[in-house]
Amino acid sequence: MPQMGESIAEGTVSKWLKQVGEAVQRDEPILEISTDKVDAEIPSPSSGTLVEIAVAEGETVEVGTVVAFIDTDAGAAIAGAPSAPSAPEAAEQEREAEREPTRAAAPAASSAAEAPAPASSAADALSPASTAPASTGAAAPAAEPAPAAARQSTAPPAPPASAPAASGAATTAEERLRTRSTPVVRKIAAEHGVDIATVPGTGHAGRVTKQDILSFIESDGREVAPGAAARSAAAEPSRPAGPAAARAEAAPSSDLWNAFYREVRHPEYAVREADQVEPMDKIRRLTAEHMVLAKRVAPHVHSFIEIDFTAVDRVRAAHKARWVAQGERVSYTAFVAWAVSRVLGDFPMVNSTVSGNNVIYRGNVNLGMAVDLNPGLIVPVVHDADHLGLVGIARKIVDLAERARARKLTPDEIQGATFSITNPGVLGTLVGLPVIPKGTAAILGTGAIEKRVVVVTDAETGTDSMAIRKRSLFSLGYDHRIVDGADAARFLSSLKEMLESFPEDA
Amino acid sequence: MGRVSYGASLELQEELVARRRSGDVADTLLLLEHPHVITLGSSSDPAHVLADDAELRRRGIERFEVGRGGDVTYHGPGQLVAYPIFELKPDRRDLHAYLRDLEDVLIGLAGAYGIDAERRAGATGVWTRSGKLAAIGVRVSSGWITSHGLALNVANDLSYFDTIVPCGIAGARVTSLARELGRDIGLSDVMEELVRQVCRVFGADEVEYASRTSCRADDIS
Numbered sequence: 001m002p003q004m005g006e007s008i009a010e011g012t013v014s015k016w017l018k019q020v021g022e023a024v025q026r027d028e029p030i031l032e033i034s035t036d037k038v039d040a041e042i043p044s045p046s047s048g049t050l051v052e053i054a055v056a057e058g059e060t061v062e063v064g065t066v067v068a069f070i071d072t073d074a075g076a077a078i079a080g081a082p083s084a085p086s087a088p089e090a091a092e093q094e095r096e097a098e099r100e101p102t103r104a105a106a107p108a109a110s111s112a113a114e115a116p117a118p119a120s121s122a123a124d125a126l127s128p129a130s131t132a133p134a135s136t137g138a139a140a141p142a143a144e145p146a147p148a149a150a151r152q153s154t155a156p157p158a159p160p161a162s163a164p165a166a167s168g169a170a171t172t173a174e175e176r177l178r179t180r181s182t183p184v185v186r187k188i189a190a191e192h193g194v195d196i197a198t199v200p201g202t203g204h205a206g207r208v209t210k211q212d213i214l215s216f217i218e219s220d221g222r223e224v225a226p227g228a229a230a231r232s233a234a235a236e237p238s239r240p241a242g243p244a245a246a247r248a249e250a251a252p253s254s255d256l257w258n259a260f261y262r263e264v265r266h267p268e269y270a271v272r273e274a275d276q277v278e279p280m281d282k283i284r285r286l287t288a289e290h291m292v293l294a295k296r297v298a299p300h301v302h303s304f305i306e307i308d309f310t311a312v313d314r315v316r317a318a319h320k321a322r323w324v325a326q327g328e329r330v331s332y333t334a335f336v337a338w339a340v341s342r343v344l345g346d347f348p349m350v351n352s353t354v355s356g357n358n359v360i361y362r363g364n365v366n367l368g369m370a371v372d373l374n375p376g377l378i379v380p381v382v383h384d385a386d387h388l389g390l391v392g393i394a395r396k397i398v399d400l401a402e403r404a405r406a407r408k409l410t411p412d413e414i415q416g417a418t419f420s421i422t423n424p425g426v427l428g429t430l431v432g433l434p435v436i437p438k439g440t441a442a443i444l445g446t447g448a449i450e451k452r453v454v455v456v457t458d459a460e461t462g463t464d465s466m467a468i469r470k471r472s473l474f475s476l477g478y479d480h481r482i483v484d485g486a487d488a489a490r491f492l493s494s495l496k497e498m499l500e501s502f503p504e505d506a
Numbered sequence: 507m508g509r510v511s512y513g514a515s516l517e518l519q520e521e522l523v524a525r526r527r528s529g530d531v532a533d534t535l536l537l538l539e540h541p542h543v544i545t546l547g548s549s550s551d552p553a554h555v556l557a558d559d560a561e562l563r564r565r566g567i568e569r570f571e572v573g574r575g576g577d578v579t580y581h582g583p584g585q586l587v588a589y590p591i592f593e594l595k596p597d598r599r600d601l602h603a604y605l606r607d608l609e610d611v612l613i614g615l616a617g618a619y620g621i622d623a624e625r626r627a628g629a630t631g632v633w634t635r636s637g638k639l640a641a642i643g644v645r646v647s648s649g650w651i652t653s654h655g656l657a658l659n660v661a662n663d664l665s666y667f668d669t670i671v672p673c674g675i676a677g678a679r680v681t682s683l684a685r686e687l688g689r690d691i692g693l694s695d696v697m698e699e700l701v702r703q704v705c706r707v708f709g710a711d712e713v714e715y716a717s718r719t720s721c722r723a724d725d726i727s
Contacts, residue, residue, distance in 0.1 A: 002645075005600035014548045016575075029648040034549050037630040038575035038601040040646040326636075327619070383627050391635065392624075410628035 001035070001053075001065045006039055009411055010061040011035045013067060018050050024070060031067065048072040106384050140171040261297065283376045294438045298354075298479040302433050304490040309449055309470040311502040318504065323391070333369070333423055334394035336446055338506055341365050341385035341393070341497040344419060349492045350442045351418050354481050367395055368417030368437060371404040372426075378404045379437065381417045390506040425449060431473040441482050444495075447473035507538040509583065512545065512570050519653045522591040526530045527649045533702060536589040536655075537697050540581035543568040544670055547643050554578040557669035567669065571683040574654035576630070576643030584682075585660030586696050589654070592708065594650040605630050605642060607707050608656050613642045614703040615658070615696070621686045634686055637679030638672060654722075660684060660696050 001011050011033040029041035030050065052069040052484065055061050060236045199216045210242045245391035266288065271277055273427045312335045325331055333458055344351045365386040368379040380400035403409050418440055426434035432445040450473040456467045474495070478488050515538060525531045544555055544567055555562075555569070555578055560630035562569060567580075581587055584667075592602060609625050612632040616623035616639060623632045623639055632640040640658040647653065667680045684691050 005602040005604075007602045008600075013550065014558075026649065032548075033574050035601060037547075037572050037605055037642055038646060039548050040575075040601060041648040043648045133636075225669050381627070382692065396626075403628075413628040 001061050001063050001067055002042060003063050004033075004035070004038075007412065008035055008063060010062045011061055012055050013055050014039060015057055016045075017041070020050055020053055021163050022050050024048060024050055042067075046070060046072050046128045047302050053174070070109060075189065082388060084465050084495075088285055129145060129203060137313065142155075142296060157221035157481070261293065264292045265293075283378075287377065291435055292434050298441075299434075299438050299481060300436060300477055300489070301480045301483075301485065302475050303485065303488045303492060304431065304473055305496050307472050307474055307496050308454075308500050309472060311500050313470060315502045315504060315506070328391055328394060329396065329398050330391060330394040332449060333446070334390060335499065335502065335506075336444070337367050337369065337382065337385060337393050337421060338388075338390045339495055339502070340419065340421060340444060341367060341388070343494045343498055345386060346494060347487060349482050349487055350478065350491050352441050352482055353418075353439050354441070355480065359482055362418040366416045368420035368440075368443075369400065370420065371401045373405060378409070378414065379417060379420060380404050380409055380413050382413065383416060419443070421446065425472060431475050433475060434477045436477050436479055440479075442476055442478040442488075442491075443474040445477065447475070509541060510538045512540050512543045512568060512581065515540065515587075515589065516570075516572065519591065521591055523647050523651045523653050526591050526593055526651050527647070530633075533590070533592040533708075535701065536591065538587050539583055539585065539693065540587055541568070542580075542582040542666060543569045543570060544578065544580050545572050545574075546578050547572065547574045548576045549575065554671035556671065562669065565666070565669070567666070568676055572654075574643045574645045576641070577656060578654065579641045579643060579672060579673075580664050580666055581657055582662050584660055584684075584693070586658045586693055586700065588658070588661050588704075589655040590702055590704070590708075592652045592654050593644070594652060596719075598708075599650050601646060604644065604646070604652065608642050608644070611703040611707045612642075612656060612658060613698070614706060615699050617688075618699050618703070619683060619687060619691075620717075621683070630663050634681055636686070637681035639681055639683070639686070641672065642661065646667060658683070658696070658700070660693055661691055689715070 012035065013340070014032055014034040015030060015032040016030070018028075022028055023049065024044040026045065026047045027043045030044045031042050033040055033042055048070040050068060050467055051071045054069070055065065055067045061067070150453065188194075188200070194213065194217060196213070199212055267449060268370070312332065315335075316330065319330070344365050345358050349359070350363045352359050354360075364384055367382045367385045369382060370379050380403075382388070382393060382396045382400065385396075388396065400409070402411060403413075417437060420434075420437050420440060420443040422432065423446045424434075424435045424445060425446050428448050431447035434445040436444045437442050449470055451468050452471045453466050454469050454471065455464050455470070457464050474492065476488050476492055483491075516535070518536070522531060522534055522536075526534065542565065544562070546552065546569075550571075557567070559569075560597070567582075580647075582667075590608075598604065598607070603653070605623070609630070609632050613623045613625070616632065616634070621634060621639075622687070623634050626633050630642050631638050638659075640656055642656045643654055645653045659680060661684040662682060664680050664682060672678050672680055683696065
């Protein structure tokens with residue numbers, strides 16, 4: 001399955017245009033794939049005979065998966081041993097990396113991946129490693145809830161094929177990712193005598209894009225600009241070990257480091273009589289992994305503030321008739337999300353993430369909104385929330401939540417959060433201490449909104465009196481490496497002020 | 507090109523794709539209207555056609571299954587359909603980027619009419635506050651030649667969308683330029699703006715091609 005676009009993680013084989021045994025010419029279309037809104041013909045990387053179709057029509061596979069084997073005219077007979085294509089063919093396919101049907105999924109493929117590794121450029125077409133990051137998103141067929149937790153899990157679900165390649169040869173795998181680039185980029189690199197492996201990539205899985213190579217040449221190969229680092233990380237949020245920036249550091253890859261920051265093993269306990277033992281399903285396993293890693297990496301601190309919802313209620317009441325008429329559902333959560341998206345701009349450290357010895361300040365405000373699936377939880381993302389109005393955010397939240405429950409979210413929609421909001425209060429909880437999702441610096445937990453007796457002071461007379469007000473406790477969980485207690489306090493009081501004087505025209 | 511039957515537009519596109527690949531023609535943008543028709547893309551769920559055959563016949567709606575991406579859609583008079591037959595340049599060879607470029611064209615166009623339109627993550631197409639303004643479904647043939655494209659609701663009767671689940675998104679509402687503006691609007695004005703936006707997004711090279719298209723359009727219709 002060739003890489004047909006930077007953000008494309010998988011494709012569905014819609015039709016085979018050639019059958020096994022048929023001769024194919026180089027560049028002749030051999031199959032059609034479909035991916036979100038696009039059908040595309042895939043041309044053959046070389047001339048020869050189609051000897052095996054590995055993926056049936058209707059099947060969806062990750063980018064990098066072998067879809068077919070072609071016995072090339074060069075006479076490299078591979079029929080009968082399709083899992084280990086010959087070196088000449090691999091080399092041929094490498095030259096056609098952009099279009100070739102690459103391999104990865106079959107267990108046998110990992111050996112195929114290792115074989116050409118010494119000729120490091122030949123390896124770039126072979127993608128177990130390169131598909132690993134993509135696979136977290138790609139494990140997201142529309143009907144499957146898995147992507148929820150997968151969204152930030154660096155550790156892929158570890159099918160046997162990708163595991164050895166990804167962990168066993170981390171450095172070379174990374175090199176492969178980076179040398180994997182389009183012919184245009186390779187041509188530019190060759191013309192300027194640049195080794196692509198030295199260029200920080202901001203593309204998919206750290207690939208070097210045309211822009212990257214041009215900037216690199218322009219800067220005479222100096223350290224990558226911070227902007228590029230930020231962009232790269234934004235482009236590939238599922239890889240917290242940010243492509244450009246992190247690699248500029250001495251990549252810490254000791255066993256200990258891997259064991260602590262990449263691997264999660266859950267201790268086992270004795271089973272007693274009358275107990276029942278069930279394997280965790282995928283969403284649960286990924287969630288468990290993510291939670292352990294998130295807690296290991298970020299020193300969590302929580303701060304609280306109580307918010308008065310009188311102003312929000314006033315705005316709600318004023319617009320309610322119109323919203324109902326228009327079929328809009330503007331929940332308290334939408335108000336909170338709107339306010340957060342406006343306040344975050346003033347607190348870049350709250351909308352950031354620590355990456356190696358750098359801090360990546362995110363250029364977008366993408367709000368992860370936890371949705372209870374009962375069982376399970378998924379965190380779809382309202383992208384660029386700061387550019388949406390209140391109703392726009394509300395609509396987005398309703399849409400994402402509905403589709404989350406219908407298991408109809410796309411990988412894009414659960415990736416790229418820069419800040420998260422979770423609402424334990426909806427079930428009556430007074431307040432929660434949420435875990436900060438990996439790759440972000442903070443999460444807001446909203447407690448139950450309930451009527452409380454509070455002391456209010458008359459603005460004119462200064463007289464105190466008791467009043468009944470709708471209030472809620474909010475908690476901010478933040479990564480204490482980058483967010484100080486005072487930052488959190490300032491962020492929370494700005495948020496409080498925004499919500500307690502909610503603008504009529506939001 | 508005026509009103510072109512869906513079948514004829516398929517043949518024309520097929521021919522143009524072949525001729526574009528061989529270099530006989532430059533990048534070409536087809537602008538047209540279809541009679542009432544429902545089309546199913548290769549990833550369509552037939553259940554997303556809500557009307558039964560009898561209902562379709564009664565309302566004079568044809569039905570096609572075609573090799574483009576995307577789910578069920580509807581075309582009809584008053585809707586501007588644009589089929590770019592472009593050879594994507596090497597730096598544009600990215601299926602998603604192409605979809606985003608088409609969205610960019612449409613958002614720019616809506617903006618030119620003072621309408622706030624936006625993308626929705628995971629739901630290709632262009633949306634306003636009140637619904638889906640334009641649908642997108644494309645095909646990329648060998649050699650990165652595009653066909654199919656976009657359908658922009660200009661002044662069409664939106665009730666025809668009741669016969670389908672647009673793009674497979676249940677509960678999605680549709681809207682049109684005329685509805686957003688609260689006034690009637692002619693296809694030809696919108697066409698000019700669309701060409702401008704295509705030129706903006708795809709670069710100056712296409713200006714010539716687009717104008718050549720209008721010549722082609724005359725030849726054909």
